[in-house]
Amino acid sequence: MKLSALTRSFLTSAAPTREDDQDRPGGVGDLLAPSALRVNASSLEMPDGCCASFAITGYPREVGAGWLEPLLTYPGRLDVSMHVEPIPPMVAAQRLRRQLARLESSARANAEAGRLADFGAEAAADDAADLASSLARGDGRLFRVGLYLTVHAWDAAELDAEIQQVRALAASLLLDAQPTTFRAMQGWVSTLPLGTDSIRQRRTFDTSALAASFPFASPDLNAPTGSNEVLYGVNVASSGVVMWDRFAQDNHNSVVLARSGAGKSYFTKLEALRLLYHGVEVSVIDPEDEYRALAETTGGTHLGLGARGVAFNPFDLPTDQGDDTLIRRALFTQTLVAAMLGEPLTPAARPVLDRAVLAAYAAKGINSDPATWRRPAPLLADLVEQLAISSHPEGEAIAERLTPYVAGSYKELFAQATTTRPDGHLVVFSLRDLPEEVKSVGVLLALDAIWRKVANPADRRPRLVIVDEAWMLMKEAEGARFLYRLAKSARKHWAGLTVVTQDAADLLASDLGRAVVANSATQILLRQAPQAITAVGDAFALSEGERAFLLSAERGEGLLCGGNAGDRAAFAAISSPAEHKVITTDPAELLDHEGEGDPL
Structure with a gap:
């Protein structure tokens, strides 16, 4: 996934910022604002500490899934805010063409003047061509993205130390974090959950790079992922999420x-x-x-x-599992009867039982023709009846031993048609x-x-x-x-x-x-x-x-061991309140939830 080198100057024009209503008296801003605030050149002082904000102005050319994870799991108090604004495809295509023309013109001018090639411009031209091709095929879109950081500390000395660590961490990710000097208030507001970007320091991302920026990947795990990735929990070491796709x-x-x-x-x-x-x-x-x-x-x-009231007829025939379904049911019946008798069937009993099963189906008008399989299936009592009239000692003995399942103590589950189909x-x-x-x-x-x-x-x-x-x-x-x-x-x-x-x-x-x-x-x-x-x-x-x-x-903490030796992560399972109500088996909690509606 590439973050294009050309986007430092690309799409710099932007629509005017809409003034939201959070600044009105009694709005959301009043709820989030501190009781007192001192604005310095590059920091803010509040009653419970101080903070400084940074805007990310430089990015790596290529990124992978979860590339922002080190910032999101920083051990100190660090607010990370990302503002995303989609760019209309027509506008993106027009500006891409203009940018490609500028880059190619610059390359020709350098060549005609005998100057050395500008490798940065060449990389930007290649990226612009890839983006234009992706837009033309409809494989992705472009977005304006602003990334801002706010570092918090108790006092100025601690804040300076935290700033050094955060900037060093950003530099290790090839991110250029510039302080919002003389715009400390705007930088802090941009990292609040208000959806307001007061800095407007934007960079253009394509779809894949933007998707890689969201914290829905597990950098601790190297296993492949597919379309069935689910959240297992939070990594107990890094506080990052642990996502896993068992089907991949x-x-x-x-x-x-x-x-x-x-x-x-x-x-x-x-x-x-x-x-x-x-x-x-x-x-x-x-x-x-x-x-x-x-x-x-x-x-x-x-x-x-x-x-009570739940019955399951083992003779039910599915209608979508091949032409040998009836034969398979007959063979399964032999296994079922052996389990009911508590011992394997004798060689002499198997053919008798097989004939009785087919006769029980035939008595209900069911044969090898799939069109007959939708008719009501026989019951265990029908099989016992066929065994009893078989005039064979083995059949009569099996019928006698199956009586408890038909008319005795065990008949509840087997003596009638299926009440609920397992679908x-x-x-x-x-x-x-x-x-x-x-x-x-x-x-x-x-x-x-x-x-x-x-x-x-x-x-x-x-x-x-x-x-x-x-x-x-x-x-x-x-x-x-x-x-x-x-x-x-x-x-x-x-x-x-x-x-x-x-x-x-x-x-x-x-x-x-x-x-x-x-x-x-x-x-x-x-x-x-x-x-x-x-x-x-x-x-x-x-x-x-x-x-x-x-x-x-x-409770709920564990170790995920993947198929490869390196795929291991200690995690704590987390659930939403709605999910918790559905899956908990704590008797005290179940008693509290009685009478409540459907949580999902």
Whole structure:
């Protein structure tokens, strides 16, 4: 991104400054003004200190993303103000042509007179040609930008020291900071949040250079960024922002490790909410029903598996997933029945069950023709009926053992048509109400629904699958297999897996856990227990300082470890008041928020 060398004199004419109403009695100025003020040649004295202002008059020729970050994170009190005014394209094009003519005329005159070439003018001519080409193609626009600094201190001696440090910092960024001598008042006003530029010391920026000036980049991280970059928090060392795009990394998976109460679910919900802003589709396995408020607030779908009145029919057929959908449902039914029985199916039982499944679909008028898949799907009771009339001992035995799921204690979830389809931009499968006896079956249904969405070739879009308290899922055989398969192949389906757990040592001690971590380009480490810090530190190659930070981190503070060794940043997760109301699980705060309207 280039800041053109020609713009020192380019577009110097400007429209007259409009007088705002902040100077009127009782206006905004009265609210911000100090009770007393002494104006000196280059500084202002106030009751609570003094200040001096500077206008940036010289800029580097090229800048990168976050190039103003050192000024924004200056440890002292430094106000940085940027005034931006767009230039009409027609005006910009006309003045660019005039400036190009001046530069080329100067170059010809030097050549005819035998003088040495003016390399500054040549660079300016090249930049002007690039800007003109960009404007002609409509790739960008030009803006007048004024950048001003105000340094604050308690007394004059401290102010002089701060001024030296700020000017040295500006010089290291190739910025020329000139004091607003005899215009100290105007310089101070220009850095107040009034939108008034009393100095009018402007420079022309193109679109890319202006975008690089905004504090929405993470100079501490070298990872690539894309269109799904979200704010993780504030860097605890530099106070700069930490932005991260998981979908721009080598893979889209992440792992969140923390002890209980460190804020891992809070951080995960915050990231999910901000990814929803980008149009990412999110699915959640929620063991403790912590994501209900998020689903209700954002218009998502909440399925409380095991709750009264909630049913989920495993025989539902999607109509957009290929010609083999019916066969895939028949094969999945064998896995589901095995989970219900609590043991693998025998070789003799598999063909009997397969025939019964197809017969149950046929009884409802459903066959291999996709046009029939929109008809009401059979229920588990229909399968049991087909098994009972199969006249085969294996079929009758399976039908007898499935009776509790049809007419017994477990029928609530399986004995009727689906009450809420798992569709939408956010789908939460809550497992809190599932009895332990059927939890493996409910988990299998949720994972199957998620996998069908992720692996659907007819509907490709960025997706995120969150498995909160993953240690619970890993205890189930099907859940462990799902995590392993998704961790290995999620990237191929434009999806990311987020594994959240508080049992870091157990996760890192298992082959599955190590595979999940190895296939996660984004690793979030929040506060750790002393008993687990050795295993976590060895697994992620943490330094002694990083280990000490994780042992003493406050709630919401953590360490972001990217795919590359240099991509590490300690951050504190931050949320707006509206976001906090949606994602907090603090019982006291939830009680205070009862009865309030939709925060978003």
